[in-house]
Amino acid sequence: MARRYLSKKQARGLAEQQVGRLFELAEIEARSGKDERARRYVSLALRVSERYRAPARHKRTYCPSCHAFFVPPRNVRVRTGKRRLSLTCLRCGHIQRLPIGDDREGQADD
Numbered sequence: 828m829a830r831r832y833l834s835k836k837q838a839r840g841l842a843e844q845q846v847g848r849l850f851e852l853a854e855i856e857a858r859s860g861k862d863e864r865a866r867r868y869v870s871l872a873l874r875v876s877e878r879y880r881a882p883a884r885h886k887r888t889y890c891p892s893c894h895a896f897f898v899p900p901r902n903v904r905v906r907t908g909k910r911r912l913s914l915t916c917l918r919c920g921h922i923q924r925l926p927i928g929d930d931r932e933g934q935a936d937d
């Protein structure tokens with residue numbers, strides 16, 4: 828092994844931390860009205876997470892199309908439907924639909 832002093836696993840762990848921190852920063856900026864800055868942090872976070880395949884646990888907090896960090900109700904419209912959540916980005920109009928509920932296996936027949 829060459830000079831790389833981080834294992835892939837370690838690098839991924841660090842990347843995850845970094846992604847988490849970038850999302851925190853994005854939230855702070857977005858909440859103080861600095862949307863463009865927040866978008867920059869989101870873009871950065873996504874770049875890091877893509878590169879290291881760090882899991883994206885923040886799917887509901889930003890627009891996948893323009894990377895705006897969502898601060899409801901200021902820049903996102905949230906609607907709930909049948910087991911679905913739809914998030915409409917008020918910046919670019921992108922609509923994201925997400926299933927509600929954690930129990931994927933429990934999609935029962937009741």
Ligand SMILES: [Zn+2]
Binds near residue numbers: 894895916917918919
């Ligand atoms: Zn958008």
